[in-house]
Amino acid sequence: MKRPYDSSMPVPKAELHLHIEGTLEPELAFALAARNGVDLPWADTDALREAYRFQDLQSFLDLYYALMAVLRTERDFEDLADAYLARAAAQGVRHAEIFFDPQAHLSRGVSMDTVVEGLWRALGRSTRTHGVSTRLIMCFLRDESAGSAMATLDAAKPYLDRITGVGLDSAEVGHPPAKFREVYEAAAALGLRRVAHAGEEGPPEYITEALDVLGVERVDHGLRCMEDPALVERLVRERVPLTLCPLSNVRLRTVDTLADHPLPAMLDAGLLCTVNSDDPAYFGGYAGDNFTAVREALGLGPERLRELARNSFLASFLEDDEERRARYLAEVEAYDFAGDAP
Ligand SMILES: Nc1ncnc2[nH]cnc12
Numbered sequence: 001m002k003r004p005y006d007s008s009m010p011v012p013k014a015e016l017h018l019h020i021e022g023t024l025e026p027e028l029a030f031a032l033a034a035r036n037g038v039d040l041p042w043a044d045t046d047a048l049r050e051a052y053r054f055q056d057l058q059s060f061l062d063l064y065y066a067l068m069a070v071l072r073t074e075r076d077f078e079d080l081a082d083a084y085l086a087r088a089a090a091q092g093v094r095h096a097e098i099f100f101d102p103q104a105h106l107s108r109g110v111s112m113d114t115v116v117e118g119l120w121r122a123l124g125r126s127t128r129t130h131g132v133s134t135r136l137i138m139c140f141l142r143d144e145s146a147g148s149a150m151a152t153l154d155a156a157k158p159y160l161d162r163i164t165g166v167g168l169d170s171a172e173v174g175h176p177p178a179k180f181r182e183v184y185e186a187a188a189a190l191g192l193r194r195v196a197h198a199g200e201e202g203p204p205e206y207i208t209e210a211l212d213v214l215g216v217e218r219v220d221h222g223l224r225c226m227e228d229p230a231l232v233e234r235l236v237r238e239r240v241p242l243t244l245c246p247l248s249n250v251r252l253r254t255v256d257t258l259a260d261h262p263l264p265a266m267l268d269a270g271l272l273c274t275v276n277s278d279d280p281a282y283f284g285g286y287a288g289d290n291f292t293a294v295r296e297a298l299g300l301g302p303e304r305l306r307e308l309a310r311n312s313f314l315a316s317f318l319e320d321d322e323e324r325r326a327r328y329l330a331e332v333e334a335y336d337f338a339g340d341a342p
């Protein structure tokens with residue numbers, strides 16, 4: 001008999017909201033700093049971890065961008081991605097759609113080639129080495145100009161065989177989606193899939209704008225849709241997936257505690273919710289940890305957990321490999337969710 005929720009057999013799932021730079025664990029950051037001769041302003045990994053007390057999204061972003069100083073070579077990006085994929089695989093992730101932030105590297109003199117080739121060294125072999133299929137999503141920083149986003153899209157053109165889609169991240173409030181209309185139109189014309197962070201700290205109107213102006217197929221976070229019943233109805237009707245990140249929401253104080261998270265109400269409303277880790281090195285857990293946390297804090301039963309796992313594959317960009325998606329979905333249906341630990 002299979003032991004359900006055995007840690008050696010975690011829930012099969014896809015991760016759809018994961019910033020690769022947000023997987024930089026303190027130990028790897030210090031190792032890369034030593035390798036590259038970069039001075040870090042923290043004495044050691046404990047001191048760095050001490051700094052992980054965030055007031056809001058911006059206070060996290062300040063640290064997140066600062067620590068990227070250690071990422072300089074192809075090998076650094078390869079090691080970063082390999083470390084994430086190993087951890088994700090151990091927590092049941094079968095498929096990962098991975099964000100990266102090229103502007104945060106280009107502005108430090110690290111080229112698009114270094115970033116994409118480095119990540120690809122790990123991602124290109126990941127089904128073999130980690131048993132995890134992957135897609136790469138290039139995010140634009142919404143607190144930078146639309147012109148900078150367009151230049152970034154241009155710089156990515158030689159790598160479009162490796163990039164599945166575009167996203168929009170960084171400081172949300174004051175940077176509504178419409179600013180990026182032209183760059184999303186250009187991305188669509190290149191055949192790229194479209195997602196955007198919206199409704200994390202920003203108002204529900206940003207979610208509507210991301211759908212109507214940017215044509216996004218998935219909304220990252222989307223938490224604040226719950227303030228607008230007509231928007232919830234639309235998201236349900238149009239089956240727009242939301243990539244929720246519960247531990248991130250607690251650490252960035254968009255919800256007070258995990259027990260206050262609206263996930264159960266969102267599922268009850270019929271929203272197509274998924275559970276993801278966002279920046280796991282900073283927020284206290286990877287994909288499986290997020291599943292465990294919501295199961296325990298919110299008392300989600302076996303069928304709700306199955307729904308979340310199923311949704312993760314339904315919402316993924318696996319249209320170019322339906323056979324693989326069907327295999328993953330069959331695994332979800334065969335999984336015994338009735339036990340007592342993801
Ligand atoms: N949670 C988040 N929101 C916006 N931008 C991000 N970049 C990395 N993590 C992010």
Ligand SMILES: [Zn+2]
Binds near residue numbers: 018019197220278
């Ligand atoms: Zn995010």
